[in-house]
Amino acid sequence: MREATELESTVLGVVWLRGPCTAYVVRQEFLLSGSAHWSGSAGAIYPLLARLEQHGLIKAKESEWGRGSKKEYSVTRRGMTALRSWIGPPLPEWTAAPTFDPVRTRLSFLGALQPEQRAEFVAEAQRNLERELGRIRALVTSFRVQDDPYEYLSLVGTVHELEGRQRWLEEVARVVSSYDQ
Amino acid sequence: MREATELESTVLGVVWLRGPCTAYVVRQEFLLSGSAHWSGSAGAIYPLLARLEQHGLIKAKESEWGRGSKKEYSVTRRGMTALRSWIGPPLPEWTAAPTFDPVRTRLSFLGALQPEQRAEFVAEAQRNLERELGRIRALVTSFRVQDDPYEYLSLVGTVHELEGRQRWLEEVARVVSSYDQ
DNA sequence: CCGCTCATGTAACTGGTTACATGATTTA
DNA sequence: TAAATCATGTAACCAGTTACATGAGCGG
Structure with a gap:
């Protein structure tokens, strides 16, 4: 698999921090962050979580919710390894550069x-x-x-x-x- | 036309600051900026400048260069108005938020x-x-x-x-x- | 004549946005 | 019972990335 995007890794981090949690909770984290950088749009988050699950970095526990169901995600052991390796050390050099202001x-x-x-x-x-x-x-x-x-x-x-x-x-x-x- | 992206307005600004200048010069500005945010990839810059020209915000003066030609862009009066209105005041509220670090x-x-x-x-x-x-x-x-x-x-x-x-x-x-x- | 800089693009792809669509649960 | 919140998605779109392709001018 290609290297994870910043958003993918950050979502993985949020699932670890808040998990087990639903996609909805992950979205709120971004929507309420007050940052212009993280939109937390449904069209970004839902497919992304599905992607992380496919790659075995998170796993879902489904439970009933009304007629449908509700998925609570948590980070797998592989996911933890990926998360730790993304956080660093080592940190990629570009992370030291001035941000976009x-x-x-x-x-x-x-x-x-x-x-x-x-x-x-x-x-x-x-x-x-x-x-x-x-x-x-x-x-x-x-x-x-x-x-x-x-x-x-x-x-x-x-x-x-x-x-x-x-x-x-x-x-x-x-x-x-x-x-x- | 939809509202300009940050990149579009920034390129317009660069053309104003460095102009008259070629697409190549605009790219260098981003490539050498040392920021991870601005990639300055050719695939972004060339079509973008064509877009700005179509909308009458910049104009090109072509001169011969070898077998082909070379385009020097400069900002039109409409472009100046657009640039000033983008810079502000007023500034959009989101510009005050913390950046992505x-x-x-x-x-x-x-x-x-x-x-x-x-x-x-x-x-x-x-x-x-x-x-x-x-x-x-x-x-x-x-x-x-x-x-x-x-x-x-x-x-x-x-x-x-x-x-x-x-x-x-x-x-x-x-x-x-x-x-x- | 070699290597560097100047110069211009395009084609395929994709991550993320916008906008839409639906319904259950909780709380005032 | 009405409104707010919790919950899940998809379809169309597109700006920007990656990678490729080409060639002229210039200094040593």
């Missing part, structure tokens, strides 16, 4: 705007970021660390990333206003 | 590893990050700011992001070693 991408073309628009772009980015940081810090506060320290640390990682972006936008604001004063 | 994703499943493997995962992530930061800081130093202040600021943004990740990994290292001592 849509604000940063747009900013490289800021010269295409008028000075007033430039200032407003930066101000709006700062406001949006502030709001998002508030939202996530509230999540951090309400998180029960003992439930899963690694999920907690992962969430804390998003805070650090956004704080980095915040420092950057402060620098950007200074430079932009000094250029356009 | 493959290290963070893997870390949420760190509980699947053995304690020694966990420590090694974090240590390797830190080493890789250090290397990447060194590489990018060298780029920042060699950058001629006056050439394009916004490209420069965009590059500085990647440094801030990686520094955020660095602070986070230090916290992670502390927590992980205290759990697993």
